[in-house]
Amino acid sequence: MKKVFYLLIALHLTLITVVIFHGMDRWVNGSWLEKPLAFLCSLNYSVWQYGFFSPDVGKSTELQIKVYQENGDSIQYSTLEGFRFFVATEETNNRFYGFKVHTSSDTLFQDLCARSVAVRMLNLQPDAWRVSYATQSIRYPGLVGFRQDSAIMVTPLYQTEFALR
Amino acid sequence: MTTIRTLIQRVDSFFSTPQAPAPLGVFRILMAAFVLIQAFTWYPDWEAFFGREGWIQWEISRALNQAWNIHISQLYDWLHPLGLSERMVVFGHFWIYVISAGCLLVGWHTRLAAIFTWLCHLVIMSSVPTFIYGVDIFLHIALFYLMWMPVAKAFSLDLYQGRVTGEATWGVTMSMRVLQLHMCLAYFSAGYEKMLAPDWWNGNVLWRSLVQPDFRQFNFLWLADYPWVVKLLSWFTMVVETGYCIGMWIPRVRIGWLAGIISLHLGIMLFLGLYYFGLIMILLSISAFGYLAYADWQQWRNAAATKVVPS
Numbered sequence: 001m002k003k004v005f006y007l008l009i010a011l012h013l014t015l016i017t018v019v020i021f022h023g024m025d026r027w028v029n030g031s032w033l034e035k036p037l038a039f040l041c042s043l044n045y046s047v048w049q050y051g052f053f054s055p056d057v058g059k060s061t062e063l064q065i066k067v068y069q070e071n072g073d074s075i076q077y078s079t080l081e082g083f084r085f086f087v088a089t090e091e092t093n094n095r096f097y098g099f100k101v102h103t104s105s106d107t108l109f110q111d112l113c114a115r116s117v118a119v120r121m122l123n124l125q126p127d128a129w130r131v132s133y134a135t136q137s138i139r140y141p142g143l144v145g146f147r148q149d150s151a152i153m154v155t156p157l158y159q160t161e162f163a164l165r
Numbered sequence: 166m167t168t169i170r171t172l173i174q175r176v177d178s179f180f181s182t183p184q185a186p187a188p189l190g191v192f193r194i195l196m197a198a199f200v201l202i203q204a205f206t207w208y209p210d211w212e213a214f215f216g217r218e219g220w221i222q223w224e225i226s227r228a229l230n231q232a233w234n235i236h237i238s239q240l241y242d243w244l245h246p247l248g249l250s251e252r253m254v255v256f257g258h259f260w261i262y263v264i265s266a267g268c269l270l271v272g273w274h275t276r277l278a279a280i281f282t283w284l285c286h287l288v289i290m291s292s293v294p295t296f297i298y299g300v301d302i303f304l305h306i307a308l309f310y311l312m313w314m315p316v317a318k319a320f321s322l323d324l325y326q327g328r329v330t331g332e333a334t335w336g337v338t339m340s341m342r343v344l345q346l347h348m349c350l351a352y353f354s355a356g357y358e359k360m361l362a363p364d365w366w367n368g369n370v371l372w373r374s375l376v377q378p379d380f381r382q383f384n385f386l387w388l389a390d391y392p393w394v395v396k397l398l399s400w401f402t403m404v405v406e407t408g409y410c411i412g413m414w415i416p417r418v419r420i421g422w423l424a425g426i427i428s429l430h431l432g433i434m435l436f437l438g439l440y441y442f443g444l445i446m447i448l449l450s451i452s453a454f455g456y457l458a459y460a461d462w463q464q465w466r467n468a469a470a471t472k473v474v475p476s
Contacts, residue, residue: 020354044309088209142369
């Protein structure tokens with residue numbers, strides 16, 4: 001019994017070690033091992049790299065949603081002011097950071113997210129008839145750049161609009 | 166040959182010299198309490214995240230899943246024939262999660278409670294894949310371990326009611342070692358990845374994290390006039406994370422290292438607003454190495470007391 005546990009633990013810890021040193025990168029994407037590893041990862045995240053905050057933190061993706069009412073008014077929501085307009089706590093607000101990173105990853109996903117968010121906005125506001133959804137990438141200057149008054153670089157990423165007929 | 170045999174004996178002794186199960190009991194209680202706190206914080210927004218017409222609709226979040234993931238809509242498909250509405254399934258899932266975590270906390274039918282808590286958490290991870298981050302990943306890892314480890318052997322109703330014994334076993338030691346080594350690997354990876362990025366060496370990552378809207382809690386723009394402060398904090402982060410796998414194994418040094426890692430995560434909580442991420446990392450480090458640090462501290466105190474007693 002003990003030997004079986006030794007074997008399982010050795011496999012488990014070896015897998016974690018190999019993965020964090022990028023030893024399995026080519027197996028994780030596109031090989032026959034991709035699905036078994038993804039399955040294992042969904043159970044215990046042993047196929048995971050823990051480099052939190054090591055990637056490019058200085059670039060953020062921000063969402064801007066504009067809801068148009070029947071009476072001609074419009075309300076603008078922007079994640080630049082924190083995505084706090086429909087979440088109750090700071091913790092759920094934090095979850096939108098991951099959401100923004102995911103949405104900036106591919107156009108198809110952006111289409112789907114935009115559709116989903118527009119439906120939710122229209123459901124929440126019965127007088128609304130049109131929703132515009134835009135994402136932009138914002139690059140903040142580093143320490144040296146900030147002292148030299150470098151500008152914050154804003155790049156439009158995606159824009160779409162939904163309207164009720 | 167003798168050297169190899171000695172090495173094997175040492176490894177075996179490291180992994181399986183029986184030790185008391187109290188640290189595993191503490192691990193179970195801390196993680197279950199964390200699940201409950203996080204769940205109740207999430208409750209007001211639960212439907213906005215998990216409902217059919219939530220931030221990401223079921224059809225879309227389900228399409229992002231692999232075949233084996235259990236999405237909340239799948240639960241609805243299974244339970245709908247019994248007459249349950251979408252809302253009942255969404256909140257039923259919440260309450261099963263909370264009740265099983267409650268059972269895990271008090272150690273009542275602990276193994277079953279751990280399996281249900283992990284399963285409910287798996288549904289969470291599968292249903293809102295776009296909204297999960299570090300805190301969920303570490304919680305999932307912990308819940309996976311709680312299913313397998315003998316965590317009911319201390320501070321539990323199972324022990325009180327005689328369903329398990331509280332004796333020291335090799336299983337307890339092996340479980341603690343796995344948790345400790347996993348933490349060491351996770352921190353080493355986090356520190357090592359940071360060291361590969363030049364922006365961590367010059368302090369830019371920390372600076373941007375403190376000032377960009379995603380994480381900004383206070384106005385830290387004044388730090389631009391004192392770049393050495395940001396650089397020092399960046400280097401402290403890299404040293405504490407990368408050196409965790411060494412510092413935590415050296416008696417007495419680990420007290421300082423544990424204090425260092427706790428202050429790092431307190432900083433993340435206070436200055437970046439990632440309260441739950443910071444908290445779970447502190448709790449995991451305390452679970453893995455807290456009892457050793459506590460033993461070091463007691464030993465150090467006893468030694469100090471012996472010194473002042475006149476002979």
